[in-house]
Amino acid sequence: MVLPQVIRTDTENTTDGERLLEGKTVNLRIVEKEDIPLLNEWASSLEVGGEYEFSHQVSRSEMEKNFEKRLSEPSPVEWNTFMIEKKDKTKIGYVVHFNTLHPAGKIQEIGYVMIPKERRKGYCTEAVRMMLDYLFLSKDLSCIQAMVDVRNVASQKVLEKAGFQKEGIIRKRFFIRGVWTDNTVYSILREEWKEPKILTRTEKK
Ligand SMILES: CC(C)(COP(=O)(O)OP(=O)(O)OC[C@H]1O[C@@H](n2cnc3c(N)ncnc32)[C@H](O)[C@@H]1OP(=O)(O)O)[C@@H](O)C(=O)NCCC(=O)NCCS
Numbered sequence: 001m002v003l004p005q006v007i008r009t010d011t012e013n014t015t016d017g018e019r020l021l022e023g024k025t026v027n028l029r030i031v032e033k034e035d036i037p038l039l040n041e042w043a044s045s046l047e048v049g050g051e052y053e054f055s056h057q058v059s060r061s062e063m064e065k066n067f068e069k070r071l072s073e074p075s076p077v078e079w080n081t082f083m084i085e086k087k088d089k090t091k092i093g094y095v096v097h098f099n100t101l102h103p104a105g106k107i108q109e110i111g112y113v114m115i116p117k118e119r120r121k122g123y124c125t126e127a128v129r130m131m132l133d134y135l136f137l138s139k140d141l142s143c144i145q146a147m148v149d150v151r152n153v154a155s156q157k158v159l160e161k162a163g164f165q166k167e168g169i170i171r172k173r174f175f176i177r178g179v180w181t182d183n184t185v186y187s188i189l190r191e192e193w194k195e196p197k198i199l200t201r202t203e204k205k
Contacts, residue, residue: 021082023130023198026123028082028095035083036063038091048115052149054176076101084114084127092118095127097135100145108135109145112158119154126198128162133199136190145187149176159186163193 021028031039040060042048049055070079079098083091093114100107110131114124135144148155150169160166164186172180 021130021134021199023126025087026092026126026130027085027087028127028130028134029085031067031081031083031094033064033067035091036060036067039063039081039094042094042113042115048113050113050152052152052155052176052181053113054174082127082131084112084123086118086123092123093127095124095131097131097144106141107143107145108139108141109147110135111146112155124158125161128158130198132162132188132193133196136193137196137199137201141190143187143189144193145185147173147183147185149174150182150184156184156186162188164188165192 020030037060040058040063043063044055044057046055077098079096081094081096084093084095085091093112095110095112097108097110100109110128112124112127132144135141146155146159146164147170148159156166165188167185167187169182169184171182173183174181
């Protein structure tokens with residue numbers, strides 16, 4: 001995937017062109033095939049996924065196959081994963097966005113995971129703010145949503161700090177580690193986001 005060229009930060013230019021969104025303490029980099037071994041390791045780790053994420057044991061070759069398929073075949077689901085990297089390029093987590101399919105709606109949903117030793121440093125909040133800037137600047141959206149296990153205090157704090165509002169609770173929608181869980185739905189409307197906080201819109205070069 002190639003990011004729209006109008007999306008840039010007001011910090012220095014990058015050597016990676018439009019595949020990198022630059023923040024203050026972290027950058028978001030579109031996932032490449034070379035990232036799959038690490039993503040696969042994280043996907044298989046209960047520690048990285050935390051208590052409230054579903055655990056999907058998936059082989060590296062299956063992940064690679066799905067990655068190739070997504071590049072070559074059109075799909076109604078637009079799904080993209082960005083690595084969250086520190087300024088020294090250490091990979092510390094990822095953030096995803098995907099469209100929810102409804103004939104009358106145009107909604108993007110986001111999700112994220114940070115590796116345990118890099119949590120509680122504000123990185124995820126910055127990554128989510130950047131993702132909101134990116135999605136509202138590059139897509140004609142009225143709303144971005146997120147769904148969080150009602151027990152997941154850390155994730156709810158991230159969303160609230162990034163400007164999301166709590167909408168309500170949906171009951172027993174997801175089967176996570178042997179139990180049906182309730183989730184809180186959060187959303188942020190374009191008018192609540194108002195303007196980019198980290199990325200800026202600049203002219204195409
Ligand atoms: C949820 C998660 C991504 C948060 O990442 P993070 O980098 O620690 O988040 P931040 O550092 O930006 O923290 C944001 C706020 O949450 C608070 N917070 C973080 N972890 C917390 C915890 N376990 N309990 C209570 N508050 C917590 C931080 O202190 C901060 O608030 P503050 O600025 O008022 O101090 C991380 O805990 C994680 O990867 N969890 C496992 C996967 C997951 O649950 N993903 C979300 C699925 S919806």
